Amino acid sequence: MQAPLKTILFQKTECGVDFLLNVLGGKQQQRRWTNNNTYNTDFFEISFFKKAKGRLLLDQRQVDIGDNTVIFISPFQKRQWPVALEDPDFTTLIFQEDFLNDFFADKLFTYRLLYFYQLDYPLNMTIPADEMDRACHILQEIKTELTATKPDSVHIIRSLLYYLLQKLNRQYAHQHHLPIEKTENNYAYQFRKLLEVHIHEKQRISEYAALMGISRISLNKAVQAQFNVTATQLMKHRLLAEVQNYLLHERLTVAEIADKLHFSEPHHLMRFFKSQTGLTTSEFMASYQNTVV
Structure with a gap:
Protein backbone atom coordinates (compact mmCIF):
# COMPACT_ATOMS: atom_id res chain seq x y z
CA MET A 1 0.00 0.00 0.00
CA GLN A 2 1.32 3.40 -0.95
CA ALA A 3 2.36 5.60 2.00
CA PRO A 4 0.37 8.87 2.36
CA LEU A 5 1.96 11.91 0.78
CA LYS A 6 3.87 13.92 3.36
CA THR A 7 4.15 17.70 3.11
CA ILE A 8 7.18 19.25 4.78
CA LEU A 9 6.43 22.77 6.03
CA PHE A 10 8.89 25.62 6.31
CA GLN A 11 10.30 25.69 9.85
CA LYS A 12 10.85 29.28 10.82
CA THR A 13 12.47 28.23 14.09
CA GLU A 14 15.33 26.60 12.16
CA CYS A 15 16.29 29.99 10.82
CA GLY A 16 16.14 31.99 14.04
CA VAL A 17 15.32 35.34 12.42
CA ASP A 18 12.25 36.94 10.93
CA PHE A 19 12.91 35.61 7.40
CA LEU A 20 11.09 32.77 5.63
CA LEU A 21 14.45 31.97 4.07
CA ASN A 22 17.22 29.57 5.01
CA VAL A 23 20.38 27.86 3.79
CA LEU A 24 20.68 24.16 4.68
CA GLY A 25 23.60 21.78 4.47
CA GLY A 26 23.19 18.41 2.82
CA LYS A 27 23.17 16.38 6.02
CA GLN A 28 20.26 18.43 7.34
CA GLN A 29 18.16 17.25 4.39
CA GLN A 30 19.16 13.67 3.68
CA ARG A 31 16.95 12.31 6.44
CA ARG A 32 14.00 13.12 4.17
CA TRP A 33 15.19 10.56 1.61
CA THR A 34 15.86 7.52 3.74
CA ASN A 35 12.41 5.92 3.54
CA ASN A 36 12.11 6.23 -0.25
CA ASN A 37 8.61 7.73 0.11
CA THR A 38 7.16 10.52 -2.00
CA TYR A 39 6.88 13.91 -0.31
CA ASN A 40 6.57 17.60 -1.12
CA THR A 41 7.22 20.93 0.59
CA ASP A 42 5.46 24.28 0.91
CA PHE A 43 8.56 26.23 -0.12
CA PHE A 44 10.95 26.72 -3.04
CA GLU A 45 14.25 24.88 -3.09
CA ILE A 46 17.42 25.44 -5.10
CA SER A 47 20.03 22.76 -4.42
CA PHE A 48 23.66 23.24 -5.41
CA PHE A 49 25.47 19.89 -5.79
CA LYS A 50 29.24 20.33 -5.92
CA LYS A 51 29.63 16.57 -5.90
CA ALA A 52 26.94 13.93 -6.44
CA LYS A 53 25.80 11.01 -8.54
CA GLY A 54 22.20 9.87 -8.61
CA ARG A 55 18.73 10.88 -9.63
CA LEU A 56 15.54 12.46 -8.37
CA LEU A 57 11.96 11.73 -9.42
CA LEU A 58 10.27 15.11 -9.58
CA ASP A 59 6.56 14.97 -10.42
CA GLN A 60 6.60 12.79 -13.54
CA ARG A 61 10.17 13.61 -14.54
CA GLN A 62 13.47 11.93 -13.77
CA VAL A 63 16.22 14.43 -12.95
CA ASP A 64 19.82 13.24 -13.17
CA ILE A 65 22.27 14.68 -10.66
CA GLY A 66 26.01 14.93 -11.17
CA ASP A 67 28.87 17.18 -10.14
CA ASN A 68 28.12 20.92 -10.36
CA THR A 69 24.39 20.40 -10.80
CA VAL A 70 21.77 22.93 -9.73
CA ILE A 71 18.19 21.69 -9.17
CA PHE A 72 15.12 23.93 -9.03
CA ILE A 73 12.02 22.76 -7.15
CA SER A 74 8.78 24.71 -6.81
CA PRO A 75 6.35 24.37 -3.88
CA PHE A 76 4.27 21.17 -3.74
CA GLN A 77 6.13 19.38 -6.51
CA LYS A 78 6.12 15.70 -5.62
CA ARG A 79 9.54 14.14 -5.28
CA GLN A 80 11.17 10.84 -4.48
CA TRP A 81 14.80 9.76 -4.23
CA PRO A 82 14.72 6.15 -5.49
CA VAL A 83 18.47 5.72 -5.29
CA ALA A 84 20.64 7.16 -2.53
CA LEU A 85 23.18 9.67 -3.75
CA GLU A 86 26.78 8.60 -3.48
CA ASP A 87 28.44 10.74 -0.79
CA PRO A 88 26.90 14.04 -1.97
CA ASP A 89 28.32 17.47 -1.20
CA PHE A 90 25.55 20.03 -1.57
CA THR A 91 23.81 23.08 -0.10
CA THR A 92 20.19 24.13 -0.49
CA LEU A 93 18.56 27.54 -0.46
CA ILE A 94 14.91 27.45 0.64
CA PHE A 95 12.32 30.21 0.86
CA GLN A 96 8.59 30.79 0.75
CA GLU A 97 6.98 32.54 -2.18
CA ASP A 98 5.12 35.32 -0.40
CA PHE A 99 8.21 36.21 1.62
CA LEU A 100 10.38 36.54 -1.48
CA ASN A 101 7.79 38.53 -3.43
CA ASP A 102 7.43 40.91 -0.46
CA PHE A 103 11.20 40.99 0.09
CA PHE A 104 11.72 42.35 -3.41
CA ALA A 105 8.48 44.38 -3.49
CA ASP A 106 7.31 42.51 -6.61
CA LYS A 107 4.28 40.22 -6.33
CA LEU A 108 5.34 38.40 -9.51
CA PHE A 109 9.04 38.00 -8.67
CA THR A 110 9.13 34.20 -8.41
CA TYR A 111 7.13 33.88 -11.63
CA ARG A 112 9.73 35.90 -13.53
CA LEU A 113 12.39 33.30 -12.73
CA LEU A 114 12.38 30.92 -15.67
CA TYR A 115 13.41 27.85 -13.70
CA PHE A 116 10.42 27.81 -11.33
CA TYR A 117 7.02 26.37 -12.29
CA GLN A 118 8.80 25.14 -15.40
CA LEU A 119 6.92 22.63 -17.55
CA ASP A 120 8.81 22.72 -20.84
CA TYR A 121 12.50 22.73 -19.92
CA PRO A 122 14.68 20.78 -17.46
CA LEU A 123 14.50 21.47 -13.74
CA ASN A 124 18.26 21.16 -13.44
CA MET A 125 21.33 22.61 -15.08
CA THR A 126 25.07 22.10 -14.92
CA ILE A 127 27.27 25.11 -14.28
CA PRO A 128 31.08 25.52 -14.39
CA ALA A 129 32.96 24.56 -11.24
CA ASP A 130 34.07 28.15 -10.58
CA GLU A 131 30.45 29.34 -10.84
CA MET A 132 29.42 26.63 -8.37
CA ASP A 133 32.13 27.76 -5.95
CA ARG A 134 30.97 31.36 -6.26
CA ALA A 135 27.32 30.40 -5.65
CA CYS A 136 28.22 28.34 -2.58
CA HIS A 137 30.29 31.22 -1.23
CA ILE A 138 27.27 33.52 -1.59
CA LEU A 139 25.10 30.96 0.20
CA GLN A 140 27.59 30.85 3.06
CA GLU A 141 27.52 34.64 3.29
CA ILE A 142 23.72 34.57 3.46
CA LYS A 143 23.83 31.89 6.15
CA THR A 144 26.27 33.95 8.18
CA GLU A 145 23.97 36.98 8.04
CA LEU A 146 21.02 34.81 9.08
CA THR A 147 22.78 33.28 12.06
CA ALA A 148 24.66 36.40 13.22
CA THR A 149 22.14 39.10 12.34
CA LYS A 150 23.17 42.74 12.43
CA PRO A 151 21.13 45.91 11.77
CA ASP A 152 22.17 45.97 8.11
CA SER A 153 21.83 42.20 7.52
CA VAL A 154 18.52 42.57 5.68
CA HIS A 155 20.15 44.79 3.05
CA ILE A 156 23.12 42.47 2.57
CA ILE A 157 20.88 39.39 2.32
CA ARG A 158 18.62 41.16 -0.17
CA SER A 159 21.54 42.13 -2.44
CA LEU A 160 23.23 38.72 -2.26
CA LEU A 161 19.97 36.84 -2.87
CA TYR A 162 18.88 39.04 -5.75
CA TYR A 163 22.27 38.65 -7.44
CA LEU A 164 22.28 34.87 -7.04
CA LEU A 165 18.73 34.30 -8.29
CA GLN A 166 19.12 36.62 -11.27
CA LYS A 167 22.52 35.16 -12.17
CA LEU A 168 20.99 31.69 -12.21
CA ASN A 169 18.10 33.00 -14.31
CA ARG A 170 20.53 34.39 -16.88
CA GLN A 171 22.47 31.10 -17.01
CA TYR A 172 19.25 29.09 -17.33
CA ALA A 173 17.98 31.33 -20.13
CA HIS A 174 21.32 31.06 -21.96
CA GLN A 175 21.43 27.25 -21.72
CA HIS A 176 17.89 26.85 -23.06
CA HIS A 177 17.86 29.78 -25.51
CA LEU A 178 15.05 31.55 -23.67
CA PRO A 179 14.39 35.29 -23.70
CA ILE A 180 15.29 37.20 -20.59
CA GLU A 181 12.37 39.02 -19.01
CA LYS A 182 10.64 41.67 -21.09
CA THR A 183 9.35 44.24 -18.63
CA GLU A 184 6.28 45.00 -20.71
CA ASN A 185 5.06 41.41 -20.34
Whole structure:
Protein backbone atom coordinates (compact mmCIF):
# COMPACT_ATOMS: atom_id res chain seq x y z
CA MET A 1 0.00 0.00 0.00
CA GLN A 2 1.32 3.40 -0.95
CA ALA A 3 2.36 5.60 2.00
CA PRO A 4 0.37 8.87 2.36
CA LEU A 5 1.96 11.91 0.78
CA LYS A 6 3.87 13.92 3.36
CA THR A 7 4.15 17.70 3.11
CA ILE A 8 7.18 19.25 4.78
CA LEU A 9 6.43 22.77 6.03
CA PHE A 10 8.89 25.62 6.31
CA GLN A 11 10.30 25.69 9.85
CA LYS A 12 10.85 29.28 10.82
CA THR A 13 12.47 28.23 14.09
CA GLU A 14 15.33 26.60 12.16
CA CYS A 15 16.29 29.99 10.82
CA GLY A 16 16.14 31.99 14.04
CA VAL A 17 15.32 35.34 12.42
CA ASP A 18 12.25 36.94 10.93
CA PHE A 19 12.91 35.61 7.40
CA LEU A 20 11.09 32.77 5.63
CA LEU A 21 14.45 31.97 4.07
CA ASN A 22 17.22 29.57 5.01
CA VAL A 23 20.38 27.86 3.79
CA LEU A 24 20.68 24.16 4.68
CA GLY A 25 23.60 21.78 4.47
CA GLY A 26 23.19 18.41 2.82
CA LYS A 27 23.17 16.38 6.02
CA GLN A 28 20.26 18.43 7.34
CA GLN A 29 18.16 17.25 4.39
CA GLN A 30 19.16 13.67 3.68
CA ARG A 31 16.95 12.31 6.44
CA ARG A 32 14.00 13.12 4.17
CA TRP A 33 15.19 10.56 1.61
CA THR A 34 15.86 7.52 3.74
CA ASN A 35 12.41 5.92 3.54
CA ASN A 36 12.11 6.23 -0.25
CA ASN A 37 8.61 7.73 0.11
CA THR A 38 7.16 10.52 -2.00
CA TYR A 39 6.88 13.91 -0.31
CA ASN A 40 6.57 17.60 -1.12
CA THR A 41 7.22 20.93 0.59
CA ASP A 42 5.46 24.28 0.91
CA PHE A 43 8.56 26.23 -0.12
CA PHE A 44 10.95 26.72 -3.04
CA GLU A 45 14.25 24.88 -3.09
CA ILE A 46 17.42 25.44 -5.10
CA SER A 47 20.03 22.76 -4.42
CA PHE A 48 23.66 23.24 -5.41
CA PHE A 49 25.47 19.89 -5.79
CA LYS A 50 29.24 20.33 -5.92
CA LYS A 51 29.63 16.57 -5.90
CA ALA A 52 26.94 13.93 -6.44
CA LYS A 53 25.80 11.01 -8.54
CA GLY A 54 22.20 9.87 -8.61
CA ARG A 55 18.73 10.88 -9.63
CA LEU A 56 15.54 12.46 -8.37
CA LEU A 57 11.96 11.73 -9.42
CA LEU A 58 10.27 15.11 -9.58
CA ASP A 59 6.56 14.97 -10.42
CA GLN A 60 6.60 12.79 -13.54
CA ARG A 61 10.17 13.61 -14.54
CA GLN A 62 13.47 11.93 -13.77
CA VAL A 63 16.22 14.43 -12.95
CA ASP A 64 19.82 13.24 -13.17
CA ILE A 65 22.27 14.68 -10.66
CA GLY A 66 26.01 14.93 -11.17
CA ASP A 67 28.87 17.18 -10.14
CA ASN A 68 28.12 20.92 -10.36
CA THR A 69 24.39 20.40 -10.80
CA VAL A 70 21.77 22.93 -9.73
CA ILE A 71 18.19 21.69 -9.17
CA PHE A 72 15.12 23.93 -9.03
CA ILE A 73 12.02 22.76 -7.15
CA SER A 74 8.78 24.71 -6.81
CA PRO A 75 6.35 24.37 -3.88
CA PHE A 76 4.27 21.17 -3.74
CA GLN A 77 6.13 19.38 -6.51
CA LYS A 78 6.12 15.70 -5.62
CA ARG A 79 9.54 14.14 -5.28
CA GLN A 80 11.17 10.84 -4.48
CA TRP A 81 14.80 9.76 -4.23
CA PRO A 82 14.72 6.15 -5.49
CA VAL A 83 18.47 5.72 -5.29
CA ALA A 84 20.64 7.16 -2.53
CA LEU A 85 23.18 9.67 -3.75
CA GLU A 86 26.78 8.60 -3.48
CA ASP A 87 28.44 10.74 -0.79
CA PRO A 88 26.90 14.04 -1.97
CA ASP A 89 28.32 17.47 -1.20
CA PHE A 90 25.55 20.03 -1.57
CA THR A 91 23.81 23.08 -0.10
CA THR A 92 20.19 24.13 -0.49
CA LEU A 93 18.56 27.54 -0.46
CA ILE A 94 14.91 27.45 0.64
CA PHE A 95 12.32 30.21 0.86
CA GLN A 96 8.59 30.79 0.75
CA GLU A 97 6.98 32.54 -2.18
CA ASP A 98 5.12 35.32 -0.40
CA PHE A 99 8.21 36.21 1.62
CA LEU A 100 10.38 36.54 -1.48
CA ASN A 101 7.79 38.53 -3.43
CA ASP A 102 7.43 40.91 -0.46
CA PHE A 103 11.20 40.99 0.09
CA PHE A 104 11.72 42.35 -3.41
CA ALA A 105 8.48 44.38 -3.49
CA ASP A 106 7.31 42.51 -6.61
CA LYS A 107 4.28 40.22 -6.33
CA LEU A 108 5.34 38.40 -9.51
CA PHE A 109 9.04 38.00 -8.67
CA THR A 110 9.13 34.20 -8.41
CA TYR A 111 7.13 33.88 -11.63
CA ARG A 112 9.73 35.90 -13.53
CA LEU A 113 12.39 33.30 -12.73
CA LEU A 114 12.38 30.92 -15.67
CA TYR A 115 13.41 27.85 -13.70
CA PHE A 116 10.42 27.81 -11.33
CA TYR A 117 7.02 26.37 -12.29
CA GLN A 118 8.80 25.14 -15.40
CA LEU A 119 6.92 22.63 -17.55
CA ASP A 120 8.81 22.72 -20.84
CA TYR A 121 12.50 22.73 -19.92
CA PRO A 122 14.68 20.78 -17.46
CA LEU A 123 14.50 21.47 -13.74
CA ASN A 124 18.26 21.16 -13.44
CA MET A 125 21.33 22.61 -15.08
CA THR A 126 25.07 22.10 -14.92
CA ILE A 127 27.27 25.11 -14.28
CA PRO A 128 31.08 25.52 -14.39
CA ALA A 129 32.96 24.56 -11.24
CA ASP A 130 34.07 28.15 -10.58
CA GLU A 131 30.45 29.34 -10.84
CA MET A 132 29.42 26.63 -8.37
CA ASP A 133 32.13 27.76 -5.95
CA ARG A 134 30.97 31.36 -6.26
CA ALA A 135 27.32 30.40 -5.65
CA CYS A 136 28.22 28.34 -2.58
CA HIS A 137 30.29 31.22 -1.23
CA ILE A 138 27.27 33.52 -1.59
CA LEU A 139 25.10 30.96 0.20
CA GLN A 140 27.59 30.85 3.06
CA GLU A 141 27.52 34.64 3.29
CA ILE A 142 23.72 34.57 3.46
CA LYS A 143 23.83 31.89 6.15
CA THR A 144 26.27 33.95 8.18
CA GLU A 145 23.97 36.98 8.04
CA LEU A 146 21.02 34.81 9.08
CA THR A 147 22.78 33.28 12.06
CA ALA A 148 24.66 36.40 13.22
CA THR A 149 22.14 39.10 12.34
CA LYS A 150 23.17 42.74 12.43
CA PRO A 151 21.13 45.91 11.77
CA ASP A 152 22.17 45.97 8.11
CA SER A 153 21.83 42.20 7.52
CA VAL A 154 18.52 42.57 5.68
CA HIS A 155 20.15 44.79 3.05
CA ILE A 156 23.12 42.47 2.57
CA ILE A 157 20.88 39.39 2.32
CA ARG A 158 18.62 41.16 -0.17
CA SER A 159 21.54 42.13 -2.44
CA LEU A 160 23.23 38.72 -2.26
CA LEU A 161 19.97 36.84 -2.87
CA TYR A 162 18.88 39.04 -5.75
CA TYR A 163 22.27 38.65 -7.44
CA LEU A 164 22.28 34.87 -7.04
CA LEU A 165 18.73 34.30 -8.29
CA GLN A 166 19.12 36.62 -11.27
CA LYS A 167 22.52 35.16 -12.17
CA LEU A 168 20.99 31.69 -12.21
CA ASN A 169 18.10 33.00 -14.31
CA ARG A 170 20.53 34.39 -16.88
CA GLN A 171 22.47 31.10 -17.01
CA TYR A 172 19.25 29.09 -17.33
CA ALA A 173 17.98 31.33 -20.13
CA HIS A 174 21.32 31.06 -21.96
CA GLN A 175 21.43 27.25 -21.72
CA HIS A 176 17.89 26.85 -23.06
CA HIS A 177 17.86 29.78 -25.51
CA LEU A 178 15.05 31.55 -23.67
CA PRO A 179 14.39 35.29 -23.70
CA ILE A 180 15.29 37.20 -20.59
CA GLU A 181 12.37 39.02 -19.01
CA LYS A 182 10.64 41.67 -21.09
CA THR A 183 9.35 44.24 -18.63
CA GLU A 184 6.28 45.00 -20.71
CA ASN A 185 5.06 41.41 -20.34
CA ASN A 186 3.75 41.51 -16.77
CA TYR A 187 0.50 40.03 -18.09
CA ALA A 188 2.38 36.85 -19.04
CA TYR A 189 3.76 36.41 -15.51
CA GLN A 190 0.43 37.30 -13.95
CA PHE A 191 -1.21 34.60 -16.08
CA ARG A 192 1.43 32.10 -15.00
CA LYS A 193 0.67 32.89 -11.36
CA LEU A 194 -3.10 32.68 -11.82
CA LEU A 195 -2.72 29.24 -13.40
CA GLU A 196 -1.12 27.96 -10.19
CA VAL A 197 -4.01 29.32 -8.15
CA HIS A 198 -7.01 28.51 -10.34
CA ILE A 199 -6.14 25.57 -12.61
CA HIS A 200 -8.52 23.28 -10.72
CA GLU A 201 -11.63 25.27 -11.55
CA LYS A 202 -10.77 27.50 -14.51
CA GLN A 203 -9.82 26.02 -17.88
CA ARG A 204 -10.89 28.78 -20.25
CA ILE A 205 -8.63 31.60 -21.36
CA SER A 206 -11.57 34.01 -21.22
CA GLU A 207 -11.85 33.38 -17.46
CA TYR A 208 -8.21 34.35 -16.88
CA ALA A 209 -8.51 37.38 -19.14
CA ALA A 210 -11.53 38.48 -17.12
CA LEU A 211 -9.60 38.07 -13.85
CA MET A 212 -6.86 40.29 -15.28
CA GLY A 213 -9.23 42.81 -16.82
CA ILE A 214 -7.80 42.47 -20.34
CA SER A 215 -8.92 40.93 -23.62
CA ARG A 216 -8.05 37.38 -24.71
CA ILE A 217 -6.08 38.90 -27.58
CA SER A 218 -3.93 41.01 -25.23
CA LEU A 219 -3.32 38.04 -22.93
CA ASN A 220 -2.35 35.73 -25.77
CA LYS A 221 -0.04 38.34 -27.27
CA ALA A 222 1.79 38.80 -23.96
CA VAL A 223 2.15 35.04 -23.36
CA GLN A 224 3.42 34.37 -26.88
CA ALA A 225 5.95 37.20 -26.65
CA GLN A 226 7.38 35.93 -23.34
CA PHE A 227 7.03 32.14 -23.52
CA ASN A 228 6.76 31.49 -27.26
CA VAL A 229 3.55 29.47 -26.84
CA THR A 230 -0.11 30.48 -26.89
CA ALA A 231 -1.99 31.08 -23.66
CA THR A 232 -4.12 28.03 -24.43
CA GLN A 233 -1.05 25.82 -24.88
CA LEU A 234 0.42 27.01 -21.58
CA MET A 235 -2.85 26.41 -19.77
CA LYS A 236 -3.31 22.92 -21.25
CA HIS A 237 0.25 21.99 -20.37
CA ARG A 238 -0.33 23.07 -16.76
CA LEU A 239 -3.63 21.17 -16.61
CA LEU A 240 -1.96 18.06 -18.01
CA ALA A 241 0.74 18.24 -15.32
CA GLU A 242 -1.99 18.35 -12.66
CA VAL A 243 -3.71 15.27 -14.12
CA GLN A 244 -0.41 13.39 -14.28
CA ASN A 245 0.40 14.25 -10.68
CA TYR A 246 -2.97 12.95 -9.50
CA LEU A 247 -2.43 9.72 -11.43
CA LEU A 248 1.12 9.11 -10.26
CA HIS A 249 1.20 10.41 -6.71
CA GLU A 250 -2.38 10.43 -5.44
CA ARG A 251 -3.40 7.22 -7.26
CA LEU A 252 -6.83 8.72 -8.01
CA THR A 253 -9.16 7.20 -10.55
CA VAL A 254 -10.00 9.02 -13.76
CA ALA A 255 -13.48 9.73 -12.38
CA GLU A 256 -12.03 11.21 -9.18
CA ILE A 257 -9.60 13.41 -11.12
CA ALA A 258 -12.37 14.57 -13.46
CA ASP A 259 -14.39 15.64 -10.42
CA LYS A 260 -11.46 17.50 -8.84
CA LEU A 261 -10.65 19.35 -12.07
CA HIS A 262 -14.27 20.07 -12.98
CA PHE A 263 -14.47 18.02 -16.17
CA SER A 264 -18.14 17.39 -16.92
CA GLU A 265 -17.51 13.69 -17.65
CA PRO A 266 -14.56 11.30 -17.09
CA HIS A 267 -14.37 10.52 -20.79
CA HIS A 268 -13.82 14.24 -21.51
CA LEU A 269 -10.73 14.08 -19.28
CA MET A 270 -9.55 10.89 -21.03
CA ARG A 271 -9.98 12.54 -24.43
CA PHE A 272 -8.02 15.59 -23.24
CA PHE A 273 -5.23 13.37 -21.88
CA LYS A 274 -4.97 11.34 -25.09
CA SER A 275 -4.89 14.49 -27.23
CA GLN A 276 -2.02 15.93 -25.15
CA THR A 277 0.12 12.82 -24.69
CA GLY A 278 -0.90 10.36 -27.40
CA LEU A 279 -1.46 7.82 -24.61
CA THR A 280 -4.35 6.60 -22.52
CA THR A 281 -4.02 7.07 -18.78
CA SER A 282 -3.28 3.35 -18.39
CA GLU A 283 -0.58 3.45 -21.06
CA PHE A 284 0.97 6.51 -19.39
CA MET A 285 1.08 4.79 -15.99
CA ALA A 286 2.65 1.66 -17.47
CA SER A 287 5.22 3.71 -19.36
CA TYR A 288 6.13 5.67 -16.24
CA GLN A 289 6.58 2.52 -14.16
CA ASN A 290 8.85 1.03 -16.81
CA THR A 291 10.93 4.23 -16.84
CA VAL A 292 11.55 4.46 -13.11
CA VAL A 293 12.23 0.81 -12.38
